[in-house]
Amino acid sequence: MAQAPGPDGHGFVAWIEGIPGSGKSTLSRLVSQKLKAQGFRVEVLDGDEVRAMFSPELGYTRKDREFHARRVSYVARMLARNGVAVVVAMITPYETSRQAARAVASDHFSEVWLNCPVDVCRARDAKGLYKRAGEGSIKKFTGVDDPFEEPLNPDLVVDTANGAAEAGAEQILAHLRSRGFLRDSAA
Ligand SMILES: Nc1ncnc2c1ncn2[C@@H]1O[C@H](COP(=O)(O)OP(=O)(O)O)[C@@H](O)[C@H]1O
Ligand SMILES: [Mg+2]
Incomplete structure (x- = not known):
């Protein structure tokens, strides 16, 4: 049976x-699979593809990254409503973008920070991008030669340096449930 997304149908x-490499794509895929398995209609907006x-x-540049985040937040809101x-799943390196996204989606928004030290992400280097950034063939790479502001106000922090991705996905699901975004205890 299909689930309504939340008590208000929103x-x-x-x-x-x-x-990069903190697990955004991995965890968003897992979370999406779990939500779909429970009957939710789900869309993943993954920075790489979007x-x-x-x-x-x-x-x-900062301006371009902020502009892009605004576009994504607007589409996310239209889908959510x-x-x-x-x-x-977006790096979202600037606090201004996070606050703007929160303002756009208002009550139906949760900010989840995947906290993983850059050394761990570099060692994993799932896509070989840290290597290329280190060699200088990619410029303005977050964590190498571009900033990532530590989130000031995340709703959930997931430690993705330790433990399995599966556990991180469950943590996100539990958080969404506690926020009241998933109807009843079926999810
Ligand atoms: N606890 C964890 N949570 C998420 N990813 C993890 C975890 N442990 C190891 N990984 C691995 O880290 C890599 C993260 O890559 P990816 O999901 O592409 O990151 P991002 O999309 O943030 O750049 C994957 O190879 C994933 O299997
Ligand atoms: Mg990714």
């Missing part, structure tokens, strides 16, 4: 942020 935005479609003209569970 969806929500789970905004998953963190430096950027190519939404913002091909933008680069990686139509009952979709939206999982955003």
